[in-house]
Amino acid sequence: MCSKANSCSTTCKTMTTCAISPPVLKSKETARIVIIGSGPSGIAAATRLIEQGFKNVRILEAENRIGGRINSIEYADSIVDLGAQWCHGETGNVVYERMKDLNVLQKTGDIADVVRFVRSDKANLSEETVNKLMKIALGSLPGENVPAFNGSLGDYVTKKYWEEVDKLENVDRALASELLQNFLNFECSVEGSDHLFEVSGRGHLEFVESGGDNSVHWCNKGYKTFLRVLMNSKPDDPNDLGVLNGHVELNKRIVEINWQGTNEVHLRTWNGELVTADHVICTVSLGVLKEQHEKLFIPALPEAKLRAINALKLGTVDKFLLEYTNEQPMPKDWPSVNFLWREQDLQELRGTKRFWLESVGYFHIVLCQPRLLEGWIIGEHARYMETLPEEEVLEGLQWLFRKFLPFDMPQPKSFLRTQWHSNPNFRGSYSYRTTYADALRTGPWDLESPLGDVSGKPRLQFAGEASSKTHYSTVHGATETGWREADRLNAYYSRDSPSK
Ligand SMILES: Cc1cc2nc3c(=O)[nH]c(=O)nc-3n(C[C@H](O)[C@H](O)[C@H](O)COP(=O)(O)OP(=O)(O)OC[C@H]3O[C@@H](n4cnc5c(N)ncnc54)[C@H](O)[C@@H]3O)c2cc1C
Structure with a gap:
């Protein structure tokens, strides 16, 4: 009483x-x-x-x-994060501020800049081609000096991108379009959105980026x-x-x-x-x-x-973690790989049960975890993927590797995928305006x-x-x-x- x-x-x-x-x-x-x-x-x-x-x-x-949504678990050689993984920035970031003197955080540095782009016919794009288009894509994001504007981030980026691409001579527009799609997918994984055409440009500008390395990581501690x-x-x-x-x-x-x-x-x-x-x-x-x-x-x-x-x-952003018996199988100079769908291959894929693979944007190595590869999927297709049996998801990813990569990928020793949307205590990954x-x-x-x-x-x-x-x-x-x-x-x- x-x-x-x-x-x-x-x-x-x-x-x-x-x-x-x-x-x-x-x-x-x-x-x-x-x-x-x-x-x-x-x-x-x-x-x-x-x-x-x-x-x-x-x-x-x-x-x-x-x-x-911080969930660090023991996996493979040490700890992996199923949710938050990076401390985004070194200045103006209370996490970094609290941790910086404890000798735990490590910079990712240049490794995040080395990215491979492969097309769905296994063509590995030259650095020169990619750099030119990626520079334009990155430059299309509204930066600090852009005044607040109404409308979506997707509209802004797409318009700016094509304005600049159209100034290039002898540009392969099909390839430029594939790269833009991949870039929009990547930005969705940053924003946490299904697509960028509902993300507020104003909200994006009001988000205050922290300075310094934006992917400071926890190595084997989580x-x-x-x-x-x-x-x-x-x-x-x-x-x-x-x-x-x-x-x-x-x-x-x-x-x-x-x-x-x-x-x-x-x-x-x-x-x-x-x-x-x-x-x-x-x-x-x-x-x-x-x-x-x-x-x-x-x-x-x-x-x-x-x-x-x-x-x-x-929005929903999910991860895949693949553990290999020995070291991860991608070549040493492939720290990450992005998938570009050629139009005809994409149309074919959309007619199959593996349609959800369209939203798997990229895979990359995991620092301090030499036997792991990590991949990302966004949006509606991530939510669909969450409903599939684990074996079917892994089988889909192995098919994706065979379709895109000019080398063989062995069967992983073990596999994990996240299901942030299916969990009633979360119902998604992170918010956006x-x-x-x-x-x-x-x-x-x-x-x-x-x-x-x-x-x-x-x-x-x-x-x-x-x-x-x-x-x-x-x-x-x-x-x-x-x-x-x-x-x-x-x-x-x-x-x-x-x-x-
Ligand atoms: C895949 C993924 C990757 C991410 N990567 C990064 C990253 O690299 N860097 C970064 O800074 N951020 C990242 N984030 C975002 C970050 O994890 C979140 O912004 C942050 O953890 C949110 O913290 P919170 O306390 O607001 O909410 P939460 O962490 O969601 O905490 C809310 C808690 O409430 C509990 N709860 C829910 N309903 C009830 C109820 N009815 N009764 C009692 N308890 C309830 C939940 O179980 C949960 O524990 C990522 C998130 C995900 C999912």
């Missing part, structure tokens, strides 16, 4: 017994804070709140592990290292959650968040457990919000937030805005990568949003006013 609000922080028998708890003055010692989700934003929020002196902080996580540093986990104990020991509960999927009234917020887990909080920080992905908001929130969320949830998007969101004048700022009472007390807060205005889709962005919401609560509890 919950006779006092303070004793209600664990499990209550019914929602009504919790709901009648009288409002009491709260402090950092007594305020009950529930964070939904243990991805980087949830862990960043929890660790900072504890640092700031909050005592009653709980993370409720649906999965049986922490980390969210992105989870960052979370361990945030939590201050013991280096020799892989299960130690550091300052979060005793604060994280796994397998606790929240199915209802009742934020009615002005006082406590009541949550219900999938198995009927009731939890009461004074403040809730919801960090679930945009995909989860899209799919579940109608059932999850009582009462319904305000119109502005719904507009953002509906108009922003979470759409032209539709521009039209509705909504964006991450509407996702961010907390729901509070008239006194300014935040009751239901939102963090997570999609709520970042300048670093959405990244771990550093997600981390910043967790800190942002912790600081919001800290500012509230640091006010002079005696009543909270």
Whole structure:
């Protein structure tokens, strides 16, 4: 029986017994804070709140592990990342800032610039041909000096690309078109979009790129290292959650968040457990919000937030990991290979059961993992691929290699593919701003805005990568949003006013 609000922080028998708890003055010692989700934003929020002196902080996580879209697992010779893999940049990046002196991160450097392009008739394009067209493709992306514009990134890039290609003499337009398609596919894997024609050009320009190497990697340690540093986990104990020991509960999927009234917020887990909080920080992905908001929130969320949830998007980007018995089989001077579909081959492919291979853009070596190759697939075809049996996916990839590569590829020893969209706790990979969101004048700022009472007390807060205005889709962005919401609560509890 919950006779006092303070004793209600664990499990209550019914929602009504919790709901009648009288409002009491709260402090950092007594305020009950529930964070939904243990991805980087949830862990960043929890660790900072504890640092700031909050005592009653709980993370409720649906999965049986922490980390969210950071999922570093043991595979082949060490660790691989099924989700976030690179720290994108060295300046203006809170992940790099926190890690740079710990001797963990390594630069990728020039290796990312060496790219092979092969056509579906096995023709390996000369560097000269590729460099000319790739330079134009890269130059077609709107940069810092381009003023904000309406319309899609895809329209902008395509127009600029052809304007420049048309200035070349003796250009093979079929080849130029294949290379553009591959480039658009690559950019989709960066943006997380199905195609670039729904990605907001304005949103792309408002994303703030971090300086320096954009593919700094974790070698054989995995992105989870960052979370361990945030939590201050013991280096020799892989299960130690550091300052979060005793604060994280796994397998606790929240199915209802009742934020009615002005006082406590009541949550219900999938198995009927009731939890009461004074403040809730919801960090679930945009995909989860899209799919579940109608059932999850009582009462319904305000119109502005719904507009953002509906108009922003979470695309699907999946990975393939192939482990070989000895070293990976591509030649030493092929650190990565991009696939260019000739028009007639593409039309043929589209009539077969392997149509989804159209959206596999490229494969590359994995630094510090000499026996691995990693490949990428985007969009609708990634979602379809997720539904296929693993053997069928691998068989498709082996067919793709035979079709494109002028050398033999052995059968891999083992194979992994990700399924970020099929998992109901994610429903996709990372978010992007759409032209539709521009039209509705909504964006991450509407996702961010907390729901509070008239006194300014935040009751239901939102963090997570999609709520970042300048670093959405990244771990550093997600981390910043967790800190942002912790600081919001800290500012509230640091006010002079005696009543909270
Ligand atoms: C394939 C892939 C590659 C990526 N590569 C990079 C990269 O190289 N660099 C980079 O910076 N970023 C990358 N990202 C993006 C990055 O992983 C995300 O931006 C970041 O992890 C998002 O963190 P978050 O805390 O916002 O959300 P999440 O990590 O999704 O955390 C949310 C948590 O909420 C939990 N949850 C969901 N629903 C419920 C519920 N009802 N109840 C309780 N818990 C719930 C989830 O299980 C999850 O643990 C990649 C992502 C993917 C998928």
